[in-house]
Amino acid sequence: MMNETESKNNFQMKNATATYRGASTAGIHQSSQEVSGICRAHKFVKPVPFNGLLTNKLLTQLPGEDFARLLPHLEPVSLSCGEDLYGFEEGIRAIYFPETAVISHLYVMEDGSTTTATVIGRDGLVGLSAVLDAGTPSYYTQVIIGGSALRVEAEVIKEAFNRGGAMQRLLLSYMNARLAQLSQRAVCNGRHKLNERLCTWLLMIHDRTGDEQLPLTHEEIGQQLGVRRAGITTGCNVLRQSGAISYRRGRIRILDRQKLEAAACECYHALTQAIENSLSRKR
Structure with missing residues (x-):
C-alpha cells in the first residue's frame, strides 16, 4: 500500500480540457479592458499533464486522508507571466495552489500607478477570499513568474474548510501569515x-x-x-x-x-x- 508521501508525490491526474471560467469562451479571443491607464487582459489558463511532483507547501502539509479527498479535484495548469487570474471586483470561481508560478495582488491607484501587497508562490494559494466569503477583491491577481499551479473549484475548498479539521486549521494559519505579510509590506513601503x-x-x-x-x-x-x-x-x-x-x-x-x-x-x-x-x- 502506498504511504502518504508516495501518494502526494506520485499521484496521477488525467489531462483536462476546460479553460479558466473567468475568460471569454467565445472562440479563443482574449478579452481586455482599460483600467486606470493600464491594459488588463484575461488569457486562457492552459491545462497541462501533471509532472508527478508536488511542491506546494500547503498541500504537502495536509494529512493523507484530507489530501486523498481533495486529489480528484486538483487540475494541473500552466500560468503565463502577466496573466490576470482574477480581475478587479471579479468573482472568484477557482483557487490556485502555485507550484513553480509566482503570483501577486496588484493594486491600481486612481492616477494609474500600481503596487503589490502580497507575493504568493508554492508557500500558499490564491483565492482565499472566496473561501472566507469576503466578497469580490479590490485588486488584480496577476502572475509575476509564469509556471505551473494546481487549480480547484473554489466551492470544493470552501466545503473542506467548513468541515473543520486539518484544512480549516491550515487555511486559518495561512491567513494569519498573509495578514502579517500585508502589515509588514505596509511598514516596508513607508519606512525603507x-x-x-x-x-x-x-x-x-x-x-x-x-x-x-x-x-x-x-x-x-x-x-x-x-x-x-x-x-x-x-x-x-x-x-x-x-x-x-x-x-x-x-x-x-x-x-x-x-x-x-x-x-x-x-x-x-x-x-x-x-x-x-x-x-x-x-x-
Whole structure:
C-alpha cells in the first residue's frame, strides 16, 4: 500500500480540457479592458499533464486522508507571466495552489500607478477570499513568474474548510501569515529605502521559484514595487556592481544570496518567519 508521501508525490491526474471560467469562451479571443491607464487582459489558463511532483507547501502539509479527498479535484495548469487570474471586483470561481508560478495582488491607484501587497508562490494559494466569503477583491491577481499551479473549484475548498479539521486549521494559519505579510509590506513601503525593498522583493521571488534566473524586466519590477523604472535600473546597477546579481534584457540572475540578504531590509526575515511559522504548526 502506498504511504502518504508516495501518494502526494506520485499521484496521477488525467489531462483536462476546460479553460479558466473567468475568460471569454467565445472562440479563443482574449478579452481586455482599460483600467486606470493600464491594459488588463484575461488569457486562457492552459491545462497541462501533471509532472508527478508536488511542491506546494500547503498541500504537502495536509494529512493523507484530507489530501486523498481533495486529489480528484486538483487540475494541473500552466500560468503565463502577466496573466490576470482574477480581475478587479471579479468573482472568484477557482483557487490556485502555485507550484513553480509566482503570483501577486496588484493594486491600481486612481492616477494609474500600481503596487503589490502580497507575493504568493508554492508557500500558499490564491483565492482565499472566496473561501472566507469576503466578497469580490479590490485588486488584480496577476502572475509575476509564469509556471505551473494546481487549480480547484473554489466551492470544493470552501466545503473542506467548513468541515473543520486539518484544512480549516491550515487555511486559518495561512491567513494569519498573509495578514502579517500585508502589515509588514505596509511598514516596508513607508519606512525603507528602494534598494532595500528591491532586495527583499527579489529574495521573496527567488524563494518561491527556486530558480537562479528570474524572467523579470525593470519595468515589471517597478510596477510591482510602485516606483519608476529608472529607480529599479539604478538599484539593479548597484546590485550588479556588488556582485549580488547580473542581468540582461528581461532576465535577472541571482549570483550571491548572502549579499542580497545583507542589503535587504529587516522585513525579509520577518516575512519569511511568518510563512515558516504558519507551515510548522501541528494540524
